Amino acid sequence: MSNERQGLNDRVEKALAILSGTPISFSYQDAELRYVWFENAPAEWAVDEATGGGDADLFPASSAASLTAAKAEVVGNAVSRKAELTLDHPEGQRFYDIFLQPDCDADGNVIGVLSSIVDVSDRRRSEAIRETLLREVTHRSKNLLAIVMSLAAQTSRTARTVDDFLDRFNGRVQSMSRSQDLITEANWRGAQLSELIATQVESFAARGRQQVVLHGRDYYLKPNAALYVGLALHELAVNSVQTGALATPNGRVSVAVTALPGFNDRADPTTPALSLMWSETGEGPVEEPDREEFGYVLLSRLVPLAVGGASELSGGPDGLRYALTLQRREIE
Amino acid sequence: MKRTAGGPLSGLSVLIVEDEFLIAVEAQRIIEEAGAASAWPVNSVDAARKHLANQSVDVVILDMRLGDGDSGGLMAELLACGTPFVIASGLAMTHSHAAVVVMKPYRDIDLVDAILATMASSRNS
Numbered sequence: 001m002s003n004e005r006q007g008l009n010d011r012v013e014k015a016l017a018i019l020s021g022t023p024i025s026f027s028y029q030d031a032e033l034r035y036v037w038f039e040n041a042p043a044e045w046a047v048d049e050a051t052g053g054g055d056a057d058l059f060p061a062s063s064a065a066s067l068t069a070a071k072a073e074v075v076g077n078a079v080s081r082k083a084e085l086t087l088d089h090p091e092g093q094r095f096y097d098i099f100l101q102p103d104c105d106a107d108g109n110v111i112g113v114l115s116s117i118v119d120v121s122d123r124r125r126s127e128a129i130r131e132t133l134l135r136e137v138t139h140r141s142k143n144l145l146a147i148v149m150s151l152a153a154q155t156s157r158t159a160r161t162v163d164d165f166l167d168r169f170n171g172r173v174q175s176m177s178r179s180q181d182l183i184t185e186a187n188w189r190g191a192q193l194s195e196l197i198a199t200q201v202e203s204f205a206a207r208g209r210q211q212v213v214l215h216g217r218d219y220y221l222k223p224n225a226a227l228y229v230g231l232a233l234h235e236l237a238v239n240s241v242q243t244g245a246l247a248t249p250n251g252r253v254s255v256a257v258t259a260l261p262g263f264n265d266r267a268d269p270t271t272p273a274l275s276l277m278w279s280e281t282g283e284g285p286v287e288e289p290d291r292e293e294f295g296y297v298l299l300s301r302l303v304p305l306a307v308g309g310a311s312e313l314s315g316g317p318d319g320l321r322y323a324l325t326l327q328r329r330e331i332e
Numbered sequence: 333m334k335r336t337a338g339g340p341l342s343g344l345s346v347l348i349v350e351d352e353f354l355i356a357v358e359a360q361r362i363i364e365e366a367g368a369a370s371a372w373p374v375n376s377v378d379a380a381r382k383h384l385a386n387q388s389v390d391v392v393i394l395d396m397r398l399g400d401g402d403s404g405g406l407m408a409e410l411l412a413c414g415t416p417f418v419i420a421s422g423l424a425m426t427h428s429h430a431a432v433v434v435m436k437p438y439r440d441i442d443l444v445d446a447i448l449a450t451m452a453s454s455r456n457s
Binding site for chain 1: 351352353354355361396397422423436437438
C-alpha cells in the first residue's frame with residue numbers, strides 16, 4: 001500500500017471516530033434506493049435488516065413513503081434535497097433533518113443517493129420549551145393590559161377631573177407594579193406582608209417604617225393576595241397621607257395580624273384564615289368614608305372578593321379602621 | 333350598578349370564569365350594563381362546575397388559561413351539555429371551531445358582540 005493511500009486510510013478512520021461522537025450519520029443507497037451501507041446510524045435503527053432493502057424496511061410506512069419520494073426525485077433529476085423525519089421513541093419523539101445528495105458516475109448518471117442524517121431532537125425540544133414560555137409571557141402581559149384597562153374604567157367612574165383621574169389611576173398602576181416587583185423577585189412565590197406594607201406605604205410617607213407598625217406574625221402572601229392586599233394598602237396609605245394619621249408626624253398606624261381558627265383547617269382552602277386590621281391613631285375623629293369613591297369600593301368590595309374574605313371600613317373617634325380577612329389558599 | 337333594561341343582553345344569565353379578579357369585575361360590569369339579568373364571576377373551574385350544577389346559565393365566558401388549569405375539561409363539558417360559551421384569550425393565535433373567541437384586552441362592545449354572536453349561533457344550531 002502506498003504512503004498516500006495509507007495516509008488517506010488514517011484520515012478516514014479518524015473521521016469515522018469523530019463521527020461516532022456526533023448526532024450525525026450517513027447512509028448510501030443505490031439508484032433503485034436499496035440500502036448499501038450505513039455509518040454511525042442511531043442504535044435503535046434495524047440497519048442490518050434494512051441493508052439490501054429500502055426505507056419501508058427501516059421506517060413506518062408513512063415516513064418511508066415521503067422519504068422514498070424525495071429520494072426518487074434526487075435520482076430522477078440529479079438534484080440535492082432536504083427532508084425531515086420524525087420517529088416515535090420510548091423516551092419521546094426523535095427528530096431528524098436529512099440532506100440528500102445524488103452520487104453520479106463520470107458520465108453524470110445518478111448511481112446512488114447519499115443521506116446525511118442529523119438528529120435535531122434536542123434543539124426541537126428547547127424550541128418547544130421556548131415557545132411555551134413565550135405563550136405564557138404573552139398570556140400574562142395580555143392579562144396585565146386587561147387589568148390596567150379595568151383599573152382605568154373603575155377609576156374613571158368616580159374621578160372628578162382629568163388630573164384627579166390621572167393622579168389616582170397612576171398611583172394604582174404603580175402600586176400593582178411595586179407589588180409585582182416583590183412577587184417577581186421571589187420567583188412568583190408571593191410577598192412577605194412586612195415588605196408589602198413597607199413598599200406600599202413608604203412611597204407616600206417618608207417615615208412610613210416608623211409610623212406604620214406590624215403587630216403579629218409576618219405571614220407570606222401568595223401572588224394574588226400580594227397584588228390585592230398591596231392595592232388595599234396603597235389606597236389606605238394615600239387616604240392616610242391626605243387626611244389621616246400619616247398626615248401628621250405623630251400619627252401612628254397599626255397593622256395587626258391574627259390567625260383565625262380556620263388557619264389550620266387544611267381541608268378547605270376557602271375558609272377565612274387570617275385577619276388584618278389597619279387602625280390609625282393620632283389624627284382625632286374621622287368622618288365615615290365616601291361610599292361613592294372608588295377607593296371605598298376597592299377596599300370594601302373588590303379586595304375582599306379578590307382574596308375570598310370579608311372587610312369592614314369605618315371611621316371612629318381615634319381614626320380610620322379597616323378590617324380584612326383572607327382565605328387559607330391566599331397564604332403560604 | 334347601572335343596569336340597562338332592554339339592553340342587548342336583556343334577560344340573560346351569564347357565568348364569568350376568570351381567575352384575574354379585576355378582569356372579572358370589569359366583565360361583570362360590562363355584561364350588567366348591557367342589560368343581562370345576572371353576571372356571576374367565579375375564579376376557578378371547580379367553582380364554575382358548582383355554579384352550573386345549581387343555577388341556570390344561558391352563556392359562559394371562559395378564560396382560556398386559568399391558574400388551576402383544566403379550562404379545556406370544562407369546555408368539553410359545556411359542549412356536551414349544549415351550554416353556549418365565549419372563549420376569552422390573550423393569545424393572538426387562539427382559534428376555535430367550537431366557540432367565538434374574544435381577545436384580551438377587550439372593549440365593552442367586543443365582549444357584548446361576542447356574546448350576541450354566540451347566542452345567535454346557538455339558536456341556529
